[in-house]
Amino acid sequence: MAIVLGSNRYGKAETRLVRVTRAGDTHALIDLNVSVALSGELAATHLTGDNAGVLPTDTMKNTVYAFAREHGVGSPEEFGLLLARHFVATQPQVTGAVVGLESFGWERLGPHSFRRAGDFVRTATVIVSPAGEQVVSGLKDLVLLNSTASEFHGYPRDRYTTLPETTERILSTAVDARWRHRSTAADWDESFEGAKDAMVNAFVNTYSYSLQQTLFSMGSRVLDSRSEIAEIRLALPNKHHYLVDLSPFELENPNEVFIAGDRPYGLIEGTVTRDDVPPAAMEWYL
Known part of the structure; x- marks a missing residue:
C-alpha cells in the first residue's frame, strides 16, 4: 500500500484591513477580514521541504494591503476577484486561489464619524481555478x-x-x-x-x-x-x-x-x- 499526498492548499487567514477613503471632509470606511488560500504544484514542500514554489503567506498579507492602496476597495466580491486573479496570474506554480472575505458594516454618524453596525456580517468567496x-x-x-x-x-x-x-x-x-x-x-x-x-x-x-x-x-x-x-x-x-x-x-x-x-x-x-x-x-x- 502506497501513501500519497492528497489535496492541499495553504494561505494567509484573517488579514484585517480597514480602508479609509478621504474625499475632502467626508470620509468613507471599508472594514474587511481577508483570507487567501492557494493550491497548485506544491507537492515538493510537503514531501521534501523544498520551498521553491511556496509564496510566503506574509507576502499574501502584504499584497492585500498594497492592493487596497493601489486599487482601492470597492465591493468585497470585486476586491476578492482582483486578489485571486493576481495570485494565479503571477505565480506559475499556483493553479487555484480562493479568497474569502468578511465585510463589517459601519453606520455613518457624520462626515468622518462612524458607529459599528452589528446586525449581520456580509461575506464573499471568490474562486479562481482551472x-x-x-x-x-x-x-x-x-x-x-x-x-x-x-x-x-x-x-x-x-x-x-x-x-x-x-x-x-x-x-x-x-x-x-x-x-x-x-x-x-x-x-x-x-x-x-x-x-x-x-x-x-x-x-x-x-x-x-x-x-x-x-x-x-x-x-x-x-x-x-x-x-x-x-x-x-x-x-x-x-x-x-x-x-x-x-x-x-x-x-x-x-x-x-x-x-x-x-x-x-x-x-x-x-x-x-x-x-x-x-x-x-x-x-x-x-
Whole structure:
C-alpha cells in the first residue's frame, strides 16, 4: 500500500484591513477580514521541504494591503476577484486561489464619524481555478424572529420524544446564507441588498409549519427576484424559545414570557437552485 499526498492548499487567514477613503471632509470606511488560500504544484514542500514554489503567506498579507492602496476597495466580491486573479496570474506554480472575505458594516454618524453596525456580517468567496472563476456572496449572523405565525406538529414520535406539538410558537434564527452567481460580472452591492431584502421579506411573510418550509421560501424568493443568482444555500439554526412555567408563583403565562435557549439547537440546512442552470464547475460551501 502506497501513501500519497492528497489535496492541499495553504494561505494567509484573517488579514484585517480597514480602508479609509478621504474625499475632502467626508470620509468613507471599508472594514474587511481577508483570507487567501492557494493550491497548485506544491507537492515538493510537503514531501521534501523544498520551498521553491511556496509564496510566503506574509507576502499574501502584504499584497492585500498594497492592493487596497493601489486599487482601492470597492465591493468585497470585486476586491476578492482582483486578489485571486493576481495570485494565479503571477505565480506559475499556483493553479487555484480562493479568497474569502468578511465585510463589517459601519453606520455613518457624520462626515468622518462612524458607529459599528452589528446586525449581520456580509461575506464573499471568490474562486479562481482551472475550472473557471466563481463568485459566491452571502451573509451570516442575520438574526430574525417571528413572535407568531409559526407551528410545528405532525412529526413522528418514539419512546424518546418529549417535545409537545404546538400551533403557536416563536420562530427565530440566525441566517447564514451563501449564493452563487451566474457570472463574475454584476452590480455586487445592489445584488447583495436585493438578495438580503428578499430573504427577510420571505421570512416575514411566510406562515411557517416548519423551519425547512421557511428555508425554501427564503431561497425561492431570492431566485425569483434576482436573475443573476444561480443557487443559494442556507443554514438556519433554530433559536429555541421555551415557555417559562410561572405556576409556582401562581401566575399564568399566556405565551408571553420565554427562556431564550442557547444550546443545543436544531440546525436546518438546504440548497435552493434553478433546474435550468448548469451545476457549479467548482464545489462551494457554506
